Structure formats: structure tokens, C-alpha cells
Amino acid sequence: MAKKDRTQRDYIQPGTEEQGQLRDSFGFNDTDGSGQLTLSEFMRFMADFDSEMSEEECRIGFEEIDTDGDGAITFDEFKAWWKQA
Numbered sequence: 001m002a003k004k005d006r007t008q009r010d011y012i013q014p015g016t017e018e019q020g021q022l023r024d025s026f027g028f029n030d031t032d033g034s035g036q037l038t039l040s041e042f043m044r045f046m047a048d049f050d051s052e053m054s055e056e057e058c059r060i061g062f063e064e065i066d067t068d069g070d071g072a073i074t075f076d077e078f079k080a081w082w083k084q085a
Contacts, residue, residue, distance in 0.1 A: 022082055026075050036072035 029045040043058045065073050065081045
């Protein structure tokens, strides 16, 4: 079976390209490789994304995205938040 590039997969399963890019962004910001974003990792991401966002705004956003309240943002929580934005 031939390896499919992202364009072919996207045709078969819409959103695959976007999810791959989102996974890459999440992984880049998960600096400790835990599979979750800590508050400090999220703050670093937000500083790159919106340099005018305050620390308090980041904390509030983090708490809203961390829907299970375990103190970390999983990829699924990150993806759900990103789709709402």
C-alpha cells in the first residue's frame, strides 16, 4: 500500500491536515514531552500567539481549557479549545 500524503488523507478524512498541524503545535509547546501542557508551557504558547495577553488572562484561559481540572491541558482539551476559537 502506498504511503498517503496529507493532501490525500485530507480528501479521505476531512480535517486531517489541520489536526496534524495542531498536533505539531501542541508537541512543539509540550517542552517536557509529557503529552500535556503545563501552565508555564501554555503561557509560552500564548506569548508567541498573543504577545499582549497578560499572565492573569493566560491563567484564566488555562483553567477554562483544562476541563477536567487536573492542572494540565491534554491534546483533546487543546483541540476542543482550538475548534471553538
